[in-house]
Amino acid sequence: MSGMLYLCATPIGNLGDMTPRVVETLGSVDLIAAEDTRNSIKLLNHFGIRTSMTSYHEYNKVEKADYLVGQMQQGKNVALISDAGTPAISDPGEVLVQKCQEAGITVTSLPGPAACITALTLSGLSSRRFCFEGFLPPDKKEKAQILAELKEESRTIILYEAPHHLVRTLGELYEALGDRRITLCRELTKKFETVLPTTIGEALSLYGREEPRGEYVLVVEGKSLRQKEEERQASWQSMTIGEHMALYTGGGMDEKTAMKQVAKDRGVPKREIYAAIHGTGMR
Ligand code: SAM
Numbered sequence: 228m229s230g231m232l233y234l235c236a237t238p239i240g241n242l243g244d245m246t247p248r249v250v251e252t253l254g255s256v257d258l259i260a261a262e263d264t265r266n267s268i269k270l271l272n273h274f275g276i277r278t279s280m281t282s283y284h285e286y287n288k289v290e291k292a293d294y295l296v297g298q299m300q301q302g303k304n305v306a307l308i309s310d311a312g313t314p315a316i317s318d319p320g321e322v323l324v325q326k327c328q329e330a331g332i333t334v335t336s337l338p339g340p341a342a343c344i345t346a347l348t349l350s351g352l353s354s355r356r357f358c359f360e361g362f363l364p365p366d367k368k369e370k371a372q373i374l375a376e377l378k379e380e381s382r383t384i385i386l387y388e389a390p391h392h393l394v395r396t397l398g399e400l401y402e403a404l405g406d407r408r409i410t411l412c413r414e415l416t417k418k419f420e421t422v423l424p425t426t427i428g429e430a431l432s433l434y435g436r437e438e439p440r441g442e443y444v445l446v447v448e449g450k451s452l453r454q455k456e457e458e459r460q461a462s463w464q465s466m467t468i469g470e471h472m473a474l475y476t477g478g479g480m481d482e483k484t485a486m487k488q489v490a491k492d493r494g495v496p497k498r499e500i501y502a503a504i505h506g507t508g509m510r
Contacts, residue, residue: 230257230304232295232327234320236313236339240417242273244340250274252337257303260295262310262319270308283307285319292323299332313341317361317387343385346412346444349422350383353449357383363396374403377447381455384447390439397434400447401427408448414441463492468503 233252238244253259254276260283261267267280283291295305309318327334343359358380363370377384377400388396400409406428413421419441425433427447463471468489475485486504490497 228302229330229332230299230302232299232323232332232334233304233306234314234324234334234336235306235308236337236341237267237270237308237311239311239340239342239345239415240420242270244416245270245274246337246339249337249339250276253278253306253308255304256306258295258298258305260291260305260307260323262308262314266310267308278306283319283323288319288322292326295323296326296330296332299327300330311340311342313339316341316343316359340416342387342412342415342442342444345415346410346446347383347385349412349415350410350446351424352383352408352410352446354383356381356449357385359385362387362389363399370399374399378403379450379455381449381452383449386445386447388443388445390441390443393439393443394431394434396445397427397431400445401431404447404450410446412444412446415444417441460492468493468500472500472504 233256235249235252236246237249253271253274256278259267259271259276259278259280261280262282262284264280264282271278271280281291281295283295299305307314307320307323309320312318314320315324324334347354347357360373360377363373363386386396400407404427406426409425409427409430411421411423411425411430413419413423423430466474471489471492472482472485475488476482480488486497486500490500493500
């Protein structure tokens with residue numbers, strides 16, 4: 228019989244957040260795959276867990292996943308932990324889960340801390356619809372494309388950032404999204420936990436005066452539907468009626484329907500649009 232993979236969430240700062248089920252599982256599996264064994268040994272020692280560890284990180288995640296799948300196929304139970312929080316959330320895990328699924332090995336998740344959800348719930352921004360971006364990519368082109376998508380995003384956006392890149396990222400968000408509400412969540416669950424609801428512009432001026440310290444989650448307000456509507460209106464106002472018509476007919480709409488839509492957008496009678504296009508009154 229094959230063993231199983233247990234994805235174990237560990238504290239993001241406060242050891243009191245370790246769940247009893249994770250302690251029990253880490254103590255009873257045959258092997259723990261840890262992102263950084265030197266870091267995780269402190270956690271295991273704290274909870275008196277003696278299970279042997281092997282490293283599973285970004286740079287060995289593919290070959291090591293094959294090894295771990297082999298171990299599970301031989302009947303061993305394996306637990307995966309990351310440095311902090313939930314494995315596979317901006318941490319290695321995804322590849323191992325995929326390979327287990329391909330090999331028909333059961334995977335289960337022991338939920339617990341995740342910085343993104345902790346920050347979202349504290350942000351005061353809408354939590355009804357949200358998206359998680361993790362870290363923005365270092366590649367400039369890829370980052371520009373993601374920022375362009377985020378500009379139109381109407382859901383609340385959650386980002387991770389390291390302190391030494393915080394100012395740069397705030398600047399990029401300001402440039403791409405404009406000044407929006409943002410909540411900076413710092414050192415969550417730790418002694419110096421700070422939740423700062425502000426705007427991107429104010430955050431930039433704050434960190435122009437003081438150095439960012441600690442780990443941050445940025446929770447950014449999505450673009451409101453009102454803002455989208457205002458932008459749509461503003462874009463028509465700078466268009467001629469012909470250009471406005473072409474916007475719809477270019478998308479495959481027939482002329483009659485487009486005229487109706489253009490008249491509705493501009494709040495004018497249809498005959499005005501007809502006259503502007505055909506130069507006569509509507510028949
Ligand atoms: N797997 C983790 C999770 O479930 O949240 C995320 C790991 S990711 C490599 C590390 C990033 O998560 C940090 O750079 C920071 O943005 C965020 N983070 C982790 N712990 C945090 C904390 N206590 N307070 C604020 N942000 C934290």
